[in-house]
Amino acid sequence: MKQLHEFEIKKMLRLADEARERAYAPYSGFRVGACLKTESGAYYLGCNIENAAFTPTCCAERTALFKAVYEGERDFEAIAIISDSLNPTAPCGVCRQALAEFCKPDMPVICADRDGVYVVRALSELLPMAFTSKDMEG
Ligand code: THU
Secondary structure, three states, X not given: OOOOOHHHHHHHHHHHHHHHOOOEOOOOOOOEEEEEEEXXXXXXXXXXXXXXXXXXXXXXXXXXXXXXXXXXXXXXXXXXXXXXXXXXXXXXXXXXXXXXXHOOOOOEEEEEOOOOOEEEEEHHHHOOOOOOHHHHOO
């Protein structure tokens, strides 16, 4: 896994924390922010966006990822996630799969609690044997 400088991790968590402020979470009351950094050094931010029908809810990680992909980004360096929780927040299963479509298995995923205490895991640790386009090759 690529090593990130402490100051870079702190910067990404600060940006993710700002994104958390934009959460639309009237149902759970649980706010999440994400900061996805591209290989070129750009930052894409996302928050969770809930829905009265619940299922259409989009997590912070996918909001950030889809914003970036829409803008043409395809190469990602790391993602940082921060929430209202006392425990470090890791991406849900759906977001792990969405990230695996575009991000390398060794991409660092920075998971922080509300105070910014974090753990870092490679994406492949969070989603071993991810299903990808290779799995559809004949
Ligand atoms: N949520 C995220 O945005 N990211 C995660 O990694 C975990 C869950 C959101 C979805 C929902 O709006 C709320 O947190 C409670 O599950």
